[in-house]
Amino acid sequence: MNKIKTISLYFVLALILSYTYFNNPIDKRNYEFATFEAVSEALAIGPIVAEHAGISPLEKGYGLGYYHENTGDTTSYWTDTLSLYEGDTGYLTNKDFQDGYALSGKQLAFSANLYTRNTYTPGNEFLFWDGSRVCITAVKEQDFVLYVSVDTQKKLTREANGSLSDIRVFDAEGRELSRGIFSEYPSQIGLQGRIFRKLARIFPYGSAVTWLHLLTAIAMSLVVVSISWQLYKKYGWLMAAVFFAVFWLSPWIVQFARNLYWVEFTWFLPMLFGLWCSNYINNRKRIFIGSVGVFLSVFLKSACGYEYITTVMLGAILFLLADLGMALLVEKDREKFRRVFACLFMVGIAALLGFMLAIVIHASIRGEGNITEGIRSIYMNNFKERAWGGDPSAFPESERASLEASVFEVLQKYFQIDTHLIVGVSGKLFSILIGVSFLLPVCILCYKRKNQKGFRMEAEEVFLLLSAFMTSISWFVLGKAHSFIHTHLNFVMWYFGFIQLLFYVPVRSSIDLGKVLVKKWKNKEVIRGR
Structure with missing residues (x-):
């Protein structure tokens, strides 16, 4: 296959995958695609919303978090981040409230979130769009709604006082308070949040997330096509085609592909570099390059979250493990076994170093400069909760x-x-x-x-x-x-x-069986012809 055809095929396949990962045009049963893991993705969107609102999202160094502000979204503890980005800040309307204003005129209803709970406290004051100023006298929370009672002689309404989204808050001394709070997510470095926050500045704010979805989908498609190409070189067209088809048609792969929190392409980068090393087992220079790639890609994945890290790291040596078994037990080639083992060891060490680097950086942030304390905190609060060793009585019943x-x-x-x-x-x-x-x-x-x-x-x-x-x-x-x-x-x-x-x-066995049957049939025809 000449270079022009190879490059053309590469980009056509990448285009097909990008379109699928971005739009999900094939699997109409995948109803959750549009909102899949929105709770996690809001962590990556939070820094973008915070920066747009003029709030610094990086006080301690984490790149992910929820942004909370004055909003009417009472769905859950995280949905206000997305509603603020989408500009959907509708306030409570029922038989007692209209657009967040109580029909009695002396109570207001907001989303109960980290910002409103800490800021809308008795003694603080609201300044409305029309210049009216009232003092908060009492606060009650129920079902994610914060009911705020105020001291006022006049009946408050949207028509007279404006939208609740326009109010400003002052403390008892008359100092204006922040309009929002960025709640950092300390369970990981959150590198994807830092990167997306910077990339979002390139695009119009209202469409930034859509563009970031597209870029993430393209990144995943390029990784998948690259893996398929390496498989073609090592095992032939059938293996490459089957891997590509599964990556293309799997509802699980497609759902994760464009998500800004999960950044799925980072999961498979180590596999790509490990497969590269397997393909060039006799080339020390390329093995070194591949090992550096494994180190960087495992660090990238770990910096974007530790979920699935064991599978991601083993994915880097998946094909090398198979090569090792073949060299030892089937080919019985000691020299090849030695080369494969050396490569596997080098790739494995590179993966561990990438993971350890992310842990050290995370621990430094978590421990505020004290790496030992940071590692202890990560172990106690993250590892025990997600893996082994946690005391069930020390965790929530759920x-x-x-x-x-x-x-x-x-x-x-x-x-x-x-x-x-x-x-x-x-x-x-x-x-x-x-x-x-x-x-x-x-x-x-x-x-x-x-x-x-x-x-x-x-x-x-x-x-x-x-x-x-x-x-x-x-x-x-x-x-x-x-x-x-x-x-x-x-x-x-x-x-x-x-x-x-x-x-x-x-599929491979069926094709081989078909070839055998065709060959036998042809031999019988030849014999009959004689």
């Missing part, structure tokens, strides 16, 4: 079951998939595909070995399946508590090569 659950209970949840594996293929076939994909190459391998025929391809498939399986379940095991709760998210872990291989093995 999280206790996840800490008490066994690994078996967690794994059991993830072998029952209610969604489609890819568009048109039910998740109920998952267990069947696992059985077929493991049994097929094993049975063919045993048959060929007995008849003294080559079985390299089947052995390689077994090693790949085992490696991909371990990669996928690593987060279910090591991130046990997180996986127990987040079943609406974590099924995506199966797409780190495992589900792709579950489709590839039966």
Whole structure:
């Protein structure tokens, strides 16, 4: 394939994926696509909204957080961030209130959020659009609504006093208070929030998030096409095509692809660089470049969140593990085994160093310069909550079951998939595909070995399946508590090569069987012709 055709194909495939990841034009059953994980994405949008409102979002150094302000959105603790960005700040209207103003004229209703709870306190004063000034006398919270009573002789209405979104707040000494609060998210560095905040300045504020969705979708498409290209060079067109198709048609992959919090492309960058190293196992220079890529990409992923980090890091060595098994047990090539092991070790160390660098930077922020204290805080407040070791009685009741659950209970949840594996293929076939994909190459391998025929391809498939399986379940095991709760998210872990291989093995075996049958039929025709 010449360079022009290769580049053209690369960009056509990237365009197809970008359009799919940005718009979801194929899977009409994926109803959640437009609002998928909005609660998490609001953390990445928060800094953009805060900066637009003139509030510094980086006081302590974290890049993610919710922005809270005077708004009427009472849906949840985080939705006011999105409603402020979208300009949808409608206030309570029912039989007792109109646009946030009580019909009695002496009470106002706002969203109960971090800002209003801390700022709208008795003794502080409101200054309305028309110049009227009233003092807060009492505050009551109920169902995410903050009811604020004020001392006024006149009846307050929207028509007379203007929209509640225009009010200003002063303390008892007459000093004007901030119009909003940025609530930082300390569970990670939040690098994506920093980057998106800077990129958002390039675009019009009202469409910035849409442009960022597009850029994130394009980034994911470029990573997927690059992985497919490396697979083509290593295993041939069929493996590359199957991986591409699954990445294209999986509802799980598509949902995460453009999300500004999850930045899915960062999950698969280490896999790309690890596959690169596997393809150039005899080239030390390229292995070094690939290892640097693994280091940087694992750091990037960790700086954007620790979720799924075990699977992401194992994804970097997935194909190298299969190569190692082949060199040791099938090819019995000591020199190749030594080279693969050295490469795997180098890539593994690079991944660990990338992760450790992110931890150190995060710990420095968390501990306010004291790295040791920061690491202790991360371990106590993040690791124990998401993985192992947490005392159930020390956590909210909603999280206790996840800490008490066994690994078996967690794994059991993830072998029952209610969604489609890819568009048109039910998740109920998952267990069947696992059985077929493991049994097929094993049975063919045993048959060929007995008849003294080559079985390299089947052995390689077994090693790949085992490696991909371990990669996928690593987060279910090591991130046990997180996986127990987040079943609406974590099924995506199966797409780190495992589900792709579950489709590839039966397809490849069927094609080979078809070739054998055609060949036999042709031989019979030749014999008959004689």
